[in-house]
Amino acid sequence: MDKRAFKSPSDDIIHDLKILAAEKESVRRKLVVTAAKLAATAEKLAATAKEKEVVRRKLAVTAAKLELSHRTLEKNVLERTKSLEIVRAKERAILLSIGDGLIATDEKGRIILINRTAEKLLGTPSADVVGKLYSEIALLEDEYGTPVQPEKHPVKMALKSGTTTTGTTYYNVRNDKTKFPVAITVTPVILGGKVIGTIKVFRDITNDREVDKAKTEFVSLASHQLRTPLSTVNWYAEMLLAGDVGGLNDKQKKYLDEVYRSNQRMVELVNALLDVSNLELGTFVIEPRSTDICKLARDVIHEQKPQIDARKIRFRFTCGRNLSSMRADPRLLRMVIQNILANSVKYTPPGGKISLSITSADKKDMLIKIADSGYGIPRRQHSKIFTKLFRADNVREKDTDGTGLGLYIVKSIVEKSGGKIWFESPRENRGTTFYVRLPIKGAGRKNK
Amino acid sequence: MPKNKTILIIEDEKSLRGALVDILLLKEFVTLEAKNGKEGLEFALEKHPDLILLDLIMPEMDGQTFLKKLREDAWGKKVPIIILTNLSETNKQSAAQVASHEPTLYLIKSDWKLHDIVDKIDKLLKI
Numbered sequence: 001m002d003k004r005a006f007k008s009p010s011d012d013i014i015h016d017l018k019i020l021a022a023e024k025e026s027v028r029r030k031l032v033v034t035a036a037k038l039a040a041t042a043e044k045l046a047a048t049a050k051e052k053e054v055v056r057r058k059l060a061v062t063a064a065k066l067e068l069s070h071r072t073l074e075k076n077v078l079e080r081t082k083s084l085e086i087v088r089a090k091e092r093a094i095l096l097s098i099g100d101g102l103i104a105t106d107e108k109g110r111i112i113l114i115n116r117t118a119e120k121l122l123g124t125p126s127a128d129v130v131g132k133l134y135s136e137i138a139l140l141e142d143e144y145g146t147p148v149q150p151e152k153h154p155v156k157m158a159l160k161s162g163t164t165t166t167g168t169t170y171y172n173v174r175n176d177k178t179k180f181p182v183a184i185t186v187t188p189v190i191l192g193g194k195v196i197g198t199i200k201v202f203r204d205i206t207n208d209r210e211v212d213k214a215k216t217e218f219v220s221l222a223s224h225q226l227r228t229p230l231s232t233v234n235w236y237a238e239m240l241l242a243g244d245v246g247g248l249n250d251k252q253k254k255y256l257d258e259v260y261r262s263n264q265r266m267v268e269l270v271n272a273l274l275d276v277s278n279l280e281l282g283t284f285v286i287e288p289r290s291t292d293i294c295k296l297a298r299d300v301i302h303e304q305k306p307q308i309d310a311r312k313i314r315f316r317f318t319c320g321r322n323l324s325s326m327r328a329d330p331r332l333l334r335m336v337i338q339n340i341l342a343n344s345v346k347y348t349p350p351g352g353k354i355s356l357s358i359t360s361a362d363k364k365d366m367l368i369k370i371a372d373s374g375y376g377i378p379r380r381q382h383s384k385i386f387t388k389l390f391r392a393d394n395v396r397e398k399d400t401d402g403t404g405l406g407l408y409i410v411k412s413i414v415e416k417s418g419g420k421i422w423f424e425s426p427r428e429n430r431g432t433t434f435y436v437r438l439p440i441k442g443a444g445r446k447n448k
Numbered sequence: 449m450p451k452n453k454t455i456l457i458i459e460d461e462k463s464l465r466g467a468l469v470d471i472l473l474l475k476e477f478v479t480l481e482a483k484n485g486k487e488g489l490e491f492a493l494e495k496h497p498d499l500i501l502l503d504l505i506m507p508e509m510d511g512q513t514f515l516k517k518l519r520e521d522a523w524g525k526k527v528p529i530i531i532l533t534n535l536s537e538t539n540k541q542s543a544a545q546v547a548s549h550e551p552t553l554y555l556i557k558s559d560w561k562l563h564d565i566v567d568k569i570d571k572l573l574k575i
Contacts, residue, residue: 220535224505227534228461231557235467238562244474267558274536 100203104189107196109134109155121182121204123174134200139173140182158186158198168205180204216283223274230270233263265401272405275335276388279412286417288327293366293440294319296330297358300337307345308354316355323360326440332413333438339406340370340434346402347395347432348374365419366440371433377425385423386411394428414438453573456480456497458488458514459532460506464557468501468532471562477569485509489517496523499569502551504533515549528552528572532565 095102101118105111110133114126122129122138129137135150142148150156154165165186172182183205189197237260239245241253248256278284301308301317308315337356344354352373360366377385381392389404414421419438425431455477459465462483469479480497482488486509492500500518504511511531518524530553552572555565 223536224534227556227558228464231534232461232463232467234558235464235471235562239467239471242563244471270558 098201100201103134103138103200103202105134105155105159105198105200107159107194109159109198111137112197118202121180121202122172123176134198138202140184141171141173141179143169143171145171154184154186155198155200158188159195162188162190162195164188172202172204180206181209183208212281212283215281216278219274219277219281223270226270227267230263230267233259234267237263265403269403269405272403272409275409276405276412279409279416284413284416286329286332288329290325291328291330291333293323293326293328293333293358295324296333297337297356300334300341301356303338304341304345311345311348311350311352313345313348313350314353316353318355318357318359320359320366322363323358323366323440326360326363326366328366328438328440329417332417336410336413336436336438337368337370339410340368340436343406344370344372344374344432344434346399348372352431360440364439365437368436368438369433371431373431374429376428376430376432377423378428379425382423382425386421410436452476452478453499454478454480454495454497455569456482456488456492456495456500458482458485458500458506458511459503460484461503464503467562468565471566472569475566485511485514488514492518492524492527493521497527499573500527500529501565502529502531504531504535512549515551519549530555530565530568530572532557532560534558 095113096115097117098115099117101121102113102115103111103118104113111130114124114129119126119129124137134155135153140148140153148170154167154170157165166184168183170182170184171179173179181204182202184200184202186198186200188195189199237256240248240256241260275284297317297319301315341354341356348354354370354372357369358366359369375394375398377392378394381390384390385392386407388408390408391402391404395402411421414436417438419436421434421436423432423434425433455472457465457468457472457479459468459481460483465481465483469481472479480491480495482491484506488500488502489509491497502511502514511533515529515531518527518529529551531551532555534557536556553568555568
């Protein structure tokens with residue numbers, strides 16, 4: 001028998017069993033690995049679940065906080081809204097209750113707000129007026145009764161120019177055609193550099209006008225009452241001194257002269273006081289018109305001639321050639337020149353010199369220069385020279401005449417006319433030079 | 449110098465009226481006196497003086513009213529009138545009102561000597 005060719009069936013079975021066993025072992029090993037993997041995964045899942053729970057809990061807390069925040073926020077918003085509304089209502093109440101009339105317009109001049117005072121002053125309820133154009137209500141007239149054109153209306157001017165416009169000589173015409181004098185201020189409302197509307201504030205100045213009128217009437221009347229007895233003394237003394245009612249001896253003449261001159265001082269004082277109160281009440285009127293300046297100056301000089309000659313003062317006058325028809329108020333110019341010149345004459349000792357020159361370099365201003373060789377003004381009193389009722393010490397000793405109001409009046413007039421006055425007097429007894437610069441063109445008629 | 453010309457003086461202040469009358473008589477004028485605008489109007493329209501000296505502030509009828517009424521009369525329109533007052537002209541409105549009725553002159557009493565006023569009268573009447 002061949003042993004190699006002979007296999008026992010149990011060899012095959014053992015072979016198969018061995019393979020099976022190997023396969024089982026392999027599977028068993030795989031299962032172990034899988035079980036380990038499963039266990040690991042289970043662990044991971046457990047951890048994730050824990051994390052999830054933590055997150056879930058945190059989310060719940062946050063949600064609760066958000067809920068609370070939300071409720072608080074809602075409450076705050078409600079409160080804020082309420083207080084804003086209250087503030088707004090208060091502001092509106094303030095605007096509406098302002099004692100002066102108030103009208104607000106948009107950038108086209110249409111009315112967006114009108115307060116109670118405006119309603120009353122104009123006689124128009126707010127509802128009738130909101131949305132209308134500024135020129136359709138509150139018709140304005142000037143002091144001569146001419147209606148103001150919409151283009152020249154203060155509201156239009158504020159809208160166009162972006163600057164505040166005021167007017168105190170207008171009259172408002174109500175719906176029932178009655179009128180009242182009104183003071184208006186229109187201010188543009190500017191946001192981001194653009195005019196977005198206007199606010200017009202106005203009030204009825206009938207009362208103010210009446211008070212002013214009463215003041216000027218009082219001053220007028222008072223000065224009238226003061227002047228009457230002064231006129232009486234003047235005229236009777238004049239007739240006595242002229243010998244109209246008989247002769248006087250020298251002593252009598254002398255005494256009467258004192259009376260007359262003292263009276264003259266009173267007259268000048270009353271005139272000066274009247275001027276001062278007109279200047280201070282603002283009722284001083286400046287009325288420029290075409291004036292021959294050199295001729296006017298010559299007239300004033302002529303009036304001073306008796307004193308100039310009596311004191312043997314050498315006088316020189318020069319006047320520019322281009323000044324024969326300049327716009328100036330002759331009455332005021334006369335006052336300025338007369339006052340300063342009279343001072344020069346008064347305060348220059350006999351034999352002294354005075355020169356008056358008027359020039360205009362550019363036809364826009366004129367310069368008046370009055371220089372004398374007189375007593376001068378002490379340095380320490382320079383700052384008071386233009387104050388009311390002030391007279392420097394050095395001249396008060398020499399001459400008790402003088403109201404102390406002349407330079408105050410001159411300075412007020414010059415400054416109200418847009419000019420300037422100044423002087424030089426470096427040392428006592430070395431003379432004084434006064435300079436007055438006045439504009440001579442383009443001054444419109446003003447109440448100043 | 450014009451003799452026998454009649455001057456009507458309308459002035460409420462007795463002493464001032466007296467001084468004016470005295471100086472005019474001295475210069476050989478004929479004088480008429482009135483102490484307020486009402487009297488003055490009567491005398492003016494009745495006697496037709498050659499010139500009127502008119503005060504402004506007076507009782508009964510003031511100078512402004514007198515002037516307005518007088519200028520409504522045919523003769524009154526032309527008679528020369530010198531306003532002699534102590535009221536200042538710087539009161540813009542009243543000065544304009546007065547001027548509108550054309551007084552010939554507006555003089556402030558306390559600024560004018562009697563003799564100079566007479567000179568003015570002489571000049572006006574020489575026309």
